[in-house]
Amino acid sequence: MSSLGLEIREQFPILHQEVNGHPLVYLDSGASSQKPRAVIEAIKRYYENDHANVHRGVHTLGSRATDAYEEARDKVAAFLNAKFREEIIFTRGTTTALNLVASSYARSVCREGDEIVLTPMEHHSNLIPWQQVAKATGATLKYIPLQPDGTITLQDAENAITDKTKIVSMTYVSNVLGVMNPIQEVAAIAHRHGAKMVVDGAQSTPHVKVDVQQLDCDFYAFSGHKMCGPTGIGALYGKKELLERMEPIEFGGEMIDRVDLYESTFKDPPERFEGGTPIIAGAVGLGAAIDFLTEIGMDRIHAHDAYLAKIAYEQLSQIDGLTIYGPRDNRTGIVTFNMKDIHAHDVATVIDQEGVAIRAGHHCCQPLMRWLNVNATARASFYLYNTEDDVAKLAAALRNAEQFFDNIG
Incomplete structure (x- = not known):
């Protein structure tokens, strides 16, 4: 049992409303998480008291804004355990960060005959940029096959991964299967062959404690809006010596x-990658979201999310005609499923009522949908503000x- 959701739920204003005459049960944090008052108030205070452009004006507001911006960089560096603050580049999110690595680093090192290794479970943001690198350089895409349970x-x-491999890029946590990939071990394999390890951390950063030095990844990308932060902000971590070589x-x-x-x-980095008004x-x-999550503790958040996914898997497994994808264990806050031959959109529309x-x-x-042999799936994604009652309401809905579709069928 985990009490975290009950303890902090009051800090999320948006959750206290009714949708279609029912209390909101928000189970789409994998797409975007909700925001606590601490984050909302931090943004409000900045705009009301400190807003100016950064790194430019010598007046007081310009200095305050610059200090706040650079303090946020320090918070990200500490949150990921980066060795240097200069290894953190602010971006619009995971997609922009991965495209930066692909366009600046990969295109400069890949040649015809080189290999880029991925998995079939990658989000399009960690697939299409590498397709474009391959087209531009003549490199070849290779895929680590999935086991029957998606691991x-x-x-x-x-x-x-071979001596021809220049890049290995992989999601830390699958946004469909919820499975955690062995990034540290794969990074070690990549480095033995002289390849660089790129990590899509969009789904991992909100849920698990991330230590980029321990993982020994070369690049790590994440988005703020999935971890209680605002939309339109994320970051790329890159090893200092690599960023210094990138254009x-x-x-x-x-x-x-x-x-x-x-x-x-x-x-020098990071400024060379942050052109224009940031x-x-x-x-x-x-930065406020990182403070909020750090105070709670990422280990506690991870345990809470994994627990909710576990009991959701158990309860949904008891529903006739429901197929759940991915492993029973080793999942973080995500349960993805389909109901009989009903389209996932129809299922989501009915339970939204x-x-x-x-x-x-x-x-x-x-590509992962084709591997699963489906056109679409329904996904419930849990976060720190969800409760066991939310899981029960999902199962009941x-x-x-099921009864509704049986009756109209």
Whole structure:
């Protein structure tokens, strides 16, 4: 049993409403989490008291805004246990961060005959950028195969990664299966072959304690909005020596060192990758979210989310005609399923009438949907503010939906 959801639920204003005449049961945090008052108030205070552009004005508000922005970078570095604060680049989110690695680093090191190793469970944001790198450089995409339960084995990783491999890119936690991949072990395999390890941390960062030095990944990307922060902000961690060798892919103000009429030079990381006015309020909000999560404790959050997923798996397994995807254990806060031959969108629409919000569709994982031999799935994703009662309401709503479809069938 976990009491975390009951303890902190009051801190999330949006959860205290009715949807279609029922108390809201929000089970779509894998798409975007809700925000606590601490984050909302931090953004409000910034705009009411400190807003100005950063790294430019010498006036008081400019100094306050710059301090707040750079303090947020320090918080991200500490949260990920980065070795240097300069290893943190603020981006619009995971997608932008992964595209930065693909466009700046990978295109500069990949050549015809080189290999980029992925898995079939990758989100499109960690698949399409590598497809584009392959097209531009002549590199080849390879895939570590999935086991029947959606996991990967280290032996298959050993077989896929060779001396031709330049990049291994993998999600830490699958946004469909909820499975946690063995990033540290795969990174060790990649490094033995001279390859770099890129991690999609969109689904892991909100739920587990992340230590990029322990993982020994070369790049790590995540989004703030999935971890109680605002939308439009995220970060890329990159090892300092790699970032220093990379060229910027966006050009403009503040990322430059010297500009002449015919050539320019660029600042050191992270500034060279943050051209233009950055997402200042977003960084402030992300810093507040990190404070909020750190005070609770990531180990406690992980245990809570895993517990809710476990009891959800158990309760949903008892519903006739429901197929649950992914392993029974080794999952973090996600349970994905289908009901008989009913389309996932129809299931989600029916239970929304009882105030239960889940995700339905291909979850930006079309290759994985084809591996599962389905067009779409329904997904319930749990977070720190969810409770056992939310799981019970999900199960009850799905049983009612089953009866509804049986009656109209």
